[in-house]
Amino acid sequence: MATTTDRRRSSVRRPSIAADKLGAMTFSSIPKAGGEFRICFIGGGNINFGSDQGPWDHSFRLEHKLGPRLKVVGIVEPNRATAEAVLTRKRGSFVVSAYQDTEIYSSFDEYVEKLNPEKRPHAFIIGSPPAFRGSTTPGKDVELAILKAFPNDTPALFIEKPISTDTVENALTVGRTLVDSKTVVSVGYFLRYLRVVQKMRSIIEDNDLHVMATVARYVCAYPSIRKQAWWMKSRDCGPIVEQGTHFCDLSRYFGGDVEMDSVQAHALEWYEEAGELSKCPVDEENTVEEDDRVPRVTAATWKYKTGAVGSFTHALVLQGDKYSTELEIYADGYQLRLVDPYNAPSLEVRSPLGDEVEHHTFAQDDPYFNQMSAFIDASDNDGNAGTTAVADDDEFEILSDFDDAAKSYALSWAIRVASEKSLKTVRRAPKKAAK
């Protein structure tokens, strides 16, 4: 039973970074002086080097964070042409000094075989598909392979979400191994680094609020998702595990740990009357086995360990390019509404002070830069990264570690599994023939 004192204690921990410290990339200060900071990229695709599909591009943020200190020693990428195209572009720009000696490796094994101790990286940026990481199975276990290759002074690891496609149990094993190794690890749940999100955390902490409910909605613009793996449950694990996981994580960031047995969900499947999509990127879905196709809408509810209630609706509905996403947090007297975190993040707050809504926005906020800045600050000891540097008060902290990210992964899977189980109680409509 909670005591009166407990009740007055906010249900979120105060972030140890001040919201006003999460500066926008366009205002990033002159990079710190220091020795070379060597990076090896795992994966030469969109998340690491950018695309026309979104604002993500880790290399761009690293170039701004580290300036002339950045030395990219390697790109591990099985598709050599992809990595060569990246290097041609980078070497033809003002960041040439970071990429002039970059080697391309077709696999992590090849990278280890050819490792030059003088080019030992301070950090790995892991943006390969999740099927090749977060696992205990050889070939899918790049984190464990890195620990084995660098047993004593492991380079820092930045790992994209979702952390794996393996079982939650195996992903947790990887997490425990990383924690035991004391390696600096950051997982790419970048929405935590939005200044509006940090503002929400401050309001909860400053007013000693207990979160009573989280209500999340994520509606993506599906025609622009042109990767076949995304449309196959067997490859990317479906829209909740691959994409909705960002909002599973953000819900947990406010609601805390989830009673996993409480998760319930329903899905609208592709073959049901309401499940037809008129602009499905046809080449992708028509070649996918029927049982492997992804649901169109998933709606879930759960209980947090505090007793609070969470809910989440994910949908493949919109056309065009922009996603429509929103997260509401409720506490006694308060409604905190995070609106459009992907395109134009803003926060609407209703409080006991009145019925009017207070609006908050932060100009030119770049959560991808904030996230990478926090990672480098935690990894960088003037060229001696790999030891766990203690961040100064005015530096950012990593807001998503592997252990915590594994809990978001577990929630994402629990929603998928619950939605599939509930289908058995629903009469299945006859399957349509593939177009």
Ligand SMILES: NC(=O)c1ccc[n+]([C@@H]2O[C@H](COP(=O)([O-])OP(=O)(O)OC[C@H]3O[C@@H](n4cnc5c(N)ncnc54)[C@H](O)[C@@H]3O)[C@@H](O)[C@H]2O)c1
């Ligand atoms: N946080 C975000 O906003 C965000 C945005 C985009 C992608 N992502 C995540 O980043 C990850 C990668 O997505 P992407 O869009 O960059 O995909 P992508 O297909 O564009 O790039 C992945 C690259 O990895 C390469 N690759 C395949 N197997 C590999 C291996 N074993 N080792 C090294 N490289 C390998 C592929 O050839 C490809 O070039 C996914 O987990 C995705 O969810 C996150």
